[in-house]
Amino acid sequence: SQTIHQWPATLVQPVGSPLSLECTVEGTSNPNLYWYRQAAGRGLQLLFYSVGIGQISSEVPQNLSASRPQDRQFILSSKKLLLSDSGFYLCAWRENGYTFGSGTRLTVV
Amino acid sequence: DQQVKQNSPSLSVQEGRISILNCDYTNSMFDYFLWYKKYPAEGPTFLISISSIKDKNEDGRFTVFLNKSAKHLSLHIVPSQPGDSAVYFCAAESDTGNQFYFGTGTSLTVIP
Numbered sequence: 001s002q003t004i005h006q007w008p009a010t011l012v013q014p015v016g017s018p019l020s021l022e023c024t025v026e027g028t029s030n031p032n033l034y035w036y037r038q039a040a041g042r043g044l045q046l047l048f049y050s051v052g053i054g055q056i057s058s059e060v061p062q063n064l065s066a067s068r069p070q071d072r073q074f075i076l077s078s079k080k081l082l083l084s085d086s087g088f089y090l091c092a093w094r095e096n097g098y099t100f101g102s103g104t105r106l107t108v109v
Numbered sequence: 110d111q112q113v114k115q116n117s118p119s120l121s122v123q124e125g126r127i128s129i130l131n132c133d134y135t136n137s138m139f140d141y142f143l144w145y146k147k148y149p150a151e152g153p154t155f156l157i158s159i160s161s162i163k164d165k166n167e168d169g170r171f172t173v174f175l176n177k178s179a180k181h182l183s184l185h186i187v188p189s190q191p192g193d194s195a196v197y198f199c200a201a202e203s204d205t206g207n208q209f210y211f212g213t214g215t216s217l218t219v220i221p
Contacts, residue, residue: 043111043113043115043198044198044211046209092152097155098155098200098209100153103150
């Protein structure tokens with residue numbers, strides 16, 4: 001069966017620290033993978049998407065970056081977190097609509 | 110620029126009554142629409158979808174209506190149940206097929 005894993009579920013990080021959120025999928029190959037952020041009053045905002053290994057498209061210029069080191073792995077990173085990076089981050093894969101991971105609540109303090 | 114809008118941030122409905130959640134979009138090139146349900150601290154889960162070639166899709170207690178001329182879709186839940194209490198997002202896909210645009214969500218509370 002197809003599943004998507006995202007971790008950690010919650011994270012509290014100081015301003016200026018690095019970030020790494022990981023997402024992996026199982027039961028599918030060459031998936032289209034996405035990172036979304038849920039922002040208050042803005043719905044789900046697409047941050048990055050990837051159609052294959054090493055292929056990353058950025059939708060919103062910001063303090064974050066993404067990488068696709070393996071077919072079923074998608075990583076969201078930052079070198080130095082800002083307070084405004086706080087939010088709820090969702091990984092998703094697309095096949096007949098979207099399947100979302102359980103999300104990561106990031107609080108930057 | 111918010112291409113998909115849900116103008117009601119919250120909605121309260123009595124158990125057993127109908128819940129109607131509304132969504133408007135601006136891009137006439139959108140050709141596929143979905144509704145997602147989200148509980149706190151969880152990722153959204155797919156609920157129901159509709160293609161632009163249809164104006165209605167029904168799945169159990171959930172029905173989605175699409176009015177292309179008005180660029181409007183709605184989700185009807187009948188009868189509403191307390192377990193339906195969640196945030197509902199509508200989403201639209203462009204005909205290029207590589208991005209979904211999400212609304213801001215409507216928080217539904219079903220009162221027992």
